[in-house]
Amino acid sequence: MxxxxxxxxxxxxxxxxxxxxxxxxxxxxxxxxxxxxxxxxxxxxxxxxxxxxxxxxxxxxxxxxxxxxxxxxxxxxxxxxxxxxxxxxxxxxxxxxxxxxxxxxxxxGEVPRPSELPETRWEWHAHFTELGQFLGGWFSQDMPDEFTGHEAAVRDYADSTDRTLVARLVGEIRELLALGLDEADLALAAAELGMELEPPQGHSTGSWLSTVADELSHFRPEYA
Structure with a gap:
């Protein structure tokens, strides 16, 4: 065993x-x-x-x-x-x-200086743990078979996830956006963290993540 x-x-x-x-x-x-x-x-x-x-x-x-x-x-x-x-x-x-x-x-006792950006896929996931869970779990290639669109997937994540983890996700999204990456690097970061789809129509990766963070910041579960 x-x-x-x-x-x-x-x-x-x-x-x-x-x-x-x-x-x-x-x-x-x-x-x-x-x-x-x-x-x-x-x-x-x-x-x-x-x-x-x-x-x-x-x-x-x-x-x-x-x-x-x-x-x-x-x-x-x-x-x-x-x-x-x-x-x-x-x-x-x-x-x-x-x-x-x-x-x-x-x-x-020589502590390595923090890197401005994670340098490996492991480091991306270690640093942005909940964002990796969110993007990899809800926005893989299977998403269109499970949800009607990005908004429905975000809603499912919010409804099924503990509020402390939702708050952690919001913080990690804002931390990622605060790094000042250009859109190409943000798209690469999202891919490293498990996102296998394009953002919804009319959004760049950065604008979509910002919208998600805003929505989740004000979200209240249906049972509240």
């Missing part, structure tokens, strides 16, 4: 955060230079959950030194490292290298 969530998190929870940062990115870390993916993880984690860095270092090292044997694999009680372009024989050394980079970052 697979591991219980609490056991998985204790053993592999932060390891999963680190490895997930590499999806779509090359695992090209070197001894004297962490990869772009690891820099994104370090930057975001230093500024949001600095305590998690030591957990990541410990879990990476523990997994590398004690890879799952046949019994744990048969029982499903292990973390399956996703395909990141490395062979099985290279994974252990790579995990140790990541642990070394994280340890060096902790011991040096």
């Amino acid at each position: 697979s591991m219980k969530p609490i056991d998985f998190d204790r053993r592999y929870g932060e390891l999963d955060h680190v490895v997930s940062a590499y999806l779509g990115q090359p695992a090209d870390d070197e001894q004297d230079r962490p990869s772009r993916a690891l820099r994104a993880y370090l930057r975001h984690t230093w500024h949001t959950r600095p305590w998690a860095l030591s957990v990541a270092e410990q879990q990476l090292r523990a997994y590398a030194h004690n890879p799952p044997g046949r019994l744990r694999q048969r029982l499903g009680e292990f973390y399956p490292v996703p395909d990141i372009g490395l062979s099985d024989s290279e994974i252990q050394a790579w995990l140790v290298l990541l642990a070394d980079h994280i340890k060096q970052s902790i011991e040096s």
